Amino acid sequence: xxxxxxxxxxxxxxxxxxxxxxxxxxxxxxxxxxxxxxxxxxxxxxxxxxxxxxxxxxxxxxxxxxxxxxxxxxxxxxxxxxxxxxxxxxxxxxxxxxxxxxxxxxxxxxxxxxxxxxxxxxxxxxxxxxxxxxxxxxxxxxxxxxxxxxxxxxxxxxxxxxxxxxxxxxxxxxxxxxxxxxxxxxxxxxxxxxxxxxxxxxxxxxxxxxxxxxxxxxxxxxxxxxxxxxxxxxxxxxxxxxxxxxxxxxxxxxxxxxxxxxxxxxxxxxxxxxxxxxxxxxxxxxxxxxxxxxxxxxxxxxxxxxxxxxxxxxxxxxxxxxxxxxxxxxxxxxxxxxxxxxxxxxxxxxxxxxxxxxxxxxxxxxxxxxxxxxxxxxxxxxxxxxxxxxxxxxxxxxxxxxxxxxxxxxxxxxxxxxxxxxxxxxxxxxxxxxxxxxxxxxxxxxxxxxxxxxxxxxxxxxxxxxxxxxxxxxxxxxxxxxxxx
Amino acid sequence: xxxxxxxxxxxxxxxxxxxxxxxxxxxxxxxxxxxxxxxxxxxxxxxxxxxxxxxxxxxxxxxxxxxxxxxxxxxxxxxxxxxxxxxxxxxxxxxxxxxxxxxxxxxxxxxxxxxxxxxxxxxxxxxxxxxxxxxxxxxx
Numbered sequence: 229x230x231x232x233x234x235x236x237x238x239x240x241x242x243x244x245x246x247x248x249x250x251x252x253x254x255x256x257x258x259x260x261x262x263x264x265x266x267x268x269x270x271x272x273x274x275x276x277x278x279x280x281x282x283x284x285x286x287x288x289x290x291x292x293x294x295x296x297x298x299x300x301x302x303x304x305x306x307x308x309x310x311x312x313x314x315x316x317x318x319x320x321x322x323x324x325x326x327x328x329x330x331x332x333x334x335x336x337x338x339x340x341x342x343x344x345x346x347x348x349x350x351x352x353x354x355x356x357x358x359x360x361x362x363x364x365x366x367x368x369x370x371x372x373x374x375x376x377x378x379x380x381x382x383x384x385x386x387x388x389x390x391x392x393x394x395x396x397x398x399x400x401x402x403x404x405x406x407x408x409x410x411x412x413x414x415x416x417x418x419x420x421x422x423x424x425x426x427x428x429x430x431x432x433x434x435x436x437x438x439x440x441x442x443x444x445x446x447x448x449x450x451x452x453x454x455x456x457x458x459x460x461x462x463x464x465x466x467x468x469x470x471x472x473x474x475x476x477x478x479x480x481x482x483x484x485x486x487x488x489x490x491x492x493x494x495x496x497x498x499x500x501x502x503x504x505x506x507x508x509x510x511x512x513x514x515x516x517x518x519x520x521x522x523x524x525x526x527x528x529x530x531x532x533x534x535x536x537x538x539x540x541x542x543x544x545x546x547x548x549x550x551x552x553x554x555x556x557x558x559x560x561x562x563x564x565x566x567x568x569x570x571x572x573x574x575x576x577x578x579x580x581x582x583x584x585x586x587x588x589x590x591x592x593x594x595x596x597x598x599x600x601x602x603x604x605x606x607x608x609x610x611x612x613x614x615x616x617x618x619x620x621x622x623x624x625x626x627x628x629x630x631x632x633x634x635x636x637x638x639x640x641x642x643x644x645x646x647x648x649x650x651x652x653x654x655x656x657x658x659x660x661x662x663x664x665x666x667x668x669x670x671x672x673x674x675x676x677x678x679x680x681x682x683x684x685x686x687x688x689x690x691x692x693x694x695x696x697x698x699x700x701x702x703x704x705x706x707x708x709x710x711x712x713x
Numbered sequence: 714x715x716x717x718x719x720x721x722x723x724x725x726x727x728x729x730x731x732x733x734x735x736x737x738x739x740x741x742x743x744x745x746x747x748x749x750x751x752x753x754x755x756x757x758x759x760x761x762x763x764x765x766x767x768x769x770x771x772x773x774x775x776x777x778x779x780x781x782x783x784x785x786x787x788x789x790x791x792x793x794x795x796x797x798x799x800x801x802x803x804x805x806x807x808x809x810x811x812x813x814x815x816x817x818x819x820x821x822x823x824x825x826x827x828x829x830x831x832x833x834x835x836x837x838x839x840x841x842x843x844x845x846x847x848x849x850x851x852x853x
Contacts, residue, residue: 386806393756395796396720396809426723449832456836460824463716463840465756491836581803599803650723658721658731661738661809680725 246297249285253308254294259315261332267369268350269592270329271320273362273535283360284314284329290354292337309334321705326535328366328592340377343503343550351538362535365542369593370549376598378549382513382520384601385579385626388553391493391519392428392465397657398625399428400649401469403608403632407433412446416454418642422635423458423466425646430454431608431630432471434498434525444474444483452490469496469521469554477505481512488516496521499543503550510551521606522552532701539702541570541590544577548603556606560622563610567700568622578603579626587706604628612691613652613684617670620656629653639686648687651677714821716754719794719811729778732795732813736774739797744808745769746777747796750788752816752850755840764788767798781813790816790851816851 235241235253249255261267268291274283286294292312293302312333320326339345355363389395404410404418419430430451438444451468459466472483472495480497487495495518497509506522513520530537540557547555557574558566573589579602583595607623608630619629631649638645655677660666666673678685721727727735739746746768749761764784771777784793793814796807820841827835842850 386804390806393718393759393810394720395807396811426717449834452836453834456834456838457824459756460822460838461714463714463754463756463822464718464722490833602803647723654721654723658724658735662731662734663738677724 242300248282249289250282253311254288255281255285256313256315259313264335264371264373265332268331269366271326271364271366272329273326275359275361278359280317280327284317287354288312288314288331290357291350343546364536365538367592368542372596372598379551380600381553381603382510382551383553385604388519399628401429401431401628401630402427402635403431403433405632405636409441412442412450415447416450419451419468420454420458421642422646424461425643426650427646429467431469434523436471437473467493469494471496473498473501494519498523498525500526506550519553521554524556541573541577544574554604554606556608559607559609559611561615561618563696567703569704570702575605578605588704590704610696613648613687614691616652616656617666621667644683648683651681651684714819721811733774736777744797744799748784750791750793752791753843754792785814
């Protein structure tokens with residue numbers, strides 16, 4: 229190893245001035261991560277002429293103890309322990325200027341049970357660091373010792389199903405549309421029709437809070453009238469995600485308390501409220517036996533482009549630690565970004581007991597979940613009944629399928645739209661359980677069910693040609709390679 | 714009305730051949746099949762009466778269909794549901810649950826409203842059938 233890459237020690241290390249990060253102890257190619265270390269995999273794009281190893285060491289430094297110059301006060305600490313250590317740098321397949329840098333962090337760098345603290349380190353200053361053109365946090369390995377300091381999902385998939393008395397099939401939802409402008413009274417009408425028609429849930433959209441056209445109390449009161457009326461009309465548990473997102477924690481608690489007082493079984497928050505607020509609401513939800521739905525509003529500003537930002541799989545991991553029960557995780561076939569292999573990785577993060585490293589799904593590490601509850605992924609955005617076989621095949625049964633336009637836009641009305649979705653869902657689950665090949669026989673199965681269900685027939689006719697086939701921007705870098713048997 | 718609890722309530726009632734296939738799916742997954750019946754279909758009535766214990770040791774669907782036939786003979790005027798239980802770690806709960814018998818006439822539920830402070834409403838869902846004592850609710 230040349231002198232430039234060698235970690236300096238003793239007096240040489242602490243001479244005043246500027247050293248390369250890799251000389252300061254932030255590049256340790258022989259380091260073996262401990263079981264208790266947090267590990268981050270970053271995609272780094274160094275500026276022209278910047279050595280990728282130095283760039284990786286700089287990321288390790290700037291996301292842990294380093295500043296731009298040597299400081300003698302390091303010597304008052306067990307500095308070797310607190311320095312994050314870049315230990316591996318791989319070129320990104322099929323790219324000329326990007327590298328995957330693996331960096332290990334000692335557990336004691338982080339406050340137990342705080343996503344805010346974790347993120348302040350890992351995605352704090354470092355993303356603006358000049359020697360890099362771009363930086364993306366691709367994945368993290370969170371050790372069991374760290375995972376166990378978090379509450380995890382307030383309710384979890386199993387208990388949510390028990391509370392709702394719904395098993396063996398995806399749950400069905402719809403977002404009330406138009407998302408802005410309805411009065412409370414009109415809004416509740418949509419909720420009632422959709423729930424009575426066969427959906428399990430309806431949902432506020434991310435930006436419906438308390439605007440001039442509808443005070444939040446009006447929405448909550450009319451929605452709960454609709455939920456209870458639909459429950460009595462069907463004999464089945466129903467719910468509506470009441471969005472409690474607001475300007476302050478005090479406002480959010482007030483709205484959540486009111487929802488609980490009215491007997492709602494679920495409330496909703498937006499990702500934009502921030503991690504501390506999310507964790508507060510998760511604790512509130514656990515105390516109040518409430519399911520907590522998270523809408524990932526805003527995530528695409530930093531998750532979608534591969535050269536800079538944070539991968540959604542990391543956001544999903546943080547959300548599971550933080551303690552939400554539902555998270556929007558993509559549809560693959562719908563209108564929003566979602567490569568199938570990458571989306572599969574997100575769903576695994578939400579639902580697994582143990583997530584295995586699978587590079588072809590963007591999962592860079594084995595991830596233990598240490599008995600944290602499972603999080604229900606939500607598929608929402610541009611999906612319709614005619615895709616039911618694909619949705620079940622790709623997403624499985626522990627998922628909420630949300631058909632907003634695909635319910636409310638039905639030619640015979642909202643209740644008919646809901647019925648079409650429910651019949652499509654049930655016939656496809658029945659066929660799957662019977663061992664039929666739903667991917668290939670799906671359209672036949674739907675057409676057969678539509679013979680005794682006019683709403684389904686109308687839905688299939690209306691949306692039969694609707695697809696959203698665009699290239700995804702966020703795709704895995706590693707292909708599946710055949711291994712010799 | 715037609716209550717829509719269970720996985721397949723929006724489809725026409727399942728034939729015995731269709732039920733058999735679902736049971737086979739449950740057995741193939743290693744789940745224990747259980748039969749329960751009730752004449753109180755309130756959506757929050759969790760504990761229906763068990764038709765014996767969950768059938769942990771019955772390995773073929775035909776055996777379970779015989780139990781279903783006996784249960785229907787005794788309680789044909791009630792709701793009967795078939796559920797499948799997965800005891801594996803991390804789940805330890807129901808995996809599938811659907812109705813396999815309904816009373817001929819389903820009167821449904823009354824929604825009672827009690828108006829409270831600040832337009833707050835207390836809702837109570839009451840099965841019309843539960844005005845009568847257990848056992849007399851869906852007389853044939």
